[in-house]
Each structure stands twice: as C-alpha cells, then as structure tokens.
Amino acid sequence: YKDIKGVSYSFENNDENLSIDETIDINFNTISSDDYHAMVNGQTDVKGTSSPIISATKTKENLESMGFVCEMQ
Structure with missing residues (x-):
C-alpha cells in the first residue's frame, strides 16, 4: 500500500x-479508481472491463469476506 x-x-x-x-x-x-480496484481486488485493472466503483461499504464487506475484522470510523 x-x-x-x-x-x-x-x-x-x-x-x-x-x-x-x-x-x-x-x-x-484522493485514491484513483484504478488503484482502489487493484487494492481491494488484489489485481490490476483489465482493459475492457467496467470501471470500478469506490465504496467504503463494499471495501469493508470484501475485507470481512477474507476473514478480516473491520471497524469503520
């Protein structure tokens, strides 16, 4: 990161x-949508795919699905 x-x-x-x-x-x-997409999905953006939507809620849900405990402040 x-x-x-x-x-x-x-x-x-x-x-x-x-x-x-x-x-x-x-x-x-501040974060770019490409960097956000790569960070939360663990991969780089693929040409021709739809643009990622930056969402704090979806970020939290994704991290929790991987076993993390998240506290939003």
Missing part, C-alpha cells in the same frame, strides 16, 4: 495478546 496515493497503512504485532493489528486508511477523495 505504500505506493498508493490516498492510502496509509500501519501494522502492529502484539505478542502478549497473540494478535496482529493492521490499519488501512483510505482517502476516497
């Missing part, structure tokens, strides 16, 4: 609680 404009990322390993906390902040006013 470090090279994507509009995205900040932090990672904290908590050995005491046996947990890992990842925070991904997305500025929906």
